[in-house]
Amino acid sequence: MYTIGQVSEMFGLPVSTLRYYDREGLFPGMERSSGIRRFGEKELEALRVIECLKKSGMEIRDIKQFMEWCARGSETYPLRRELFLRQKDLVEAEIQRMNRVLDMIRYKCWYYEQAVRDGNEERLALMRPEDMPEEIKRAYENAHEK
């Protein structure tokens, strides 16, 4: 069992954030001894999941919902499975989106490389995808399509 300060250290999260999570109901049924929070293995695993779901873009209130399902036991396994399946689709879509953004940025890196060399954008203004290097053309078209 750990104190809030120890958990803060372990996860690199401010104490105030851990208290905020608790206030928001992300640790349902957490123990206390004379008012002081006691983080057990259950809460540590909860925190790992919280970090993962947060990075996946889920909001606190939905994470709370999930934690409540966990507290309810085996009857909610299907709900939890559906949640992760939905989240998987969302994250896969997000990664695809980011790859398109990355291609746009790669194109811009190349563009300004040329602009720096030329000293102006005249040549670039006239350039069509087929005049670009293969790799850049690919990035340009992926970034601009649809």
Added chain:
Amino acid sequence: MYTIGQVSEMFGLPVSTLRYYDREGLFPGMERSSGIRRFGEKELEALRVIECLKKSGMEIRDIKQFMEWCARGSETYPLRRELFLRQKDLVEAEIQRMNRVLDMIRYKCWYYEQAVRDGNEERLALMRPEDMPEEIKRAYENAHEK
């Protein structure tokens, strides 16, 4: 030349958002005819870049900085190139992070699939990575390492 309403349609952005962007200085030197904004090709390209940079996680004030560099002309090519190079690293790191999150979620999908079948978590509680299917073991270890 387009009105704010036409641009709103074209980009699927609320008119209020376009006005907000303008207020924040994202269209330096945009024309007006008797008070009414006139969006030209310059502003449309600016908007495409704004969408890209926003998705890459850049804040409005930094996008404004970039737009001011664009307005200043060829002397700022190096600054703009550096900006995109930095942004490229950031997005690449973000994609890596998302892939780890995705592996954690894949593991959880599998986990709850098993839990639903078993009706409890007893078997899962005893399971070590080497007992997991190859693909899941990989995801689990990628998601939990470091």
Added chain:
DNA sequence: CCTTGACCTAAAGTTAGGTTTAGGTCTTAT
């Protein structure tokens, strides 16, 4: 003529996810 609809501004309001503040308790080291 007068109403509708697109445009405008300034300013206030909203939301998420925290952080900070102010005041209090408890334990431990000097």
Added chain:
DNA sequence: ATAAGACCTAAACCTAACTTTAGGTCAAGG
């Protein structure tokens, strides 16, 4: 005995990125 250092709460504050509101201009259609 007192001062430092963890812990606690409630409530106020913060920031980014919008959105909403309230009030106004102007052109076209019935």
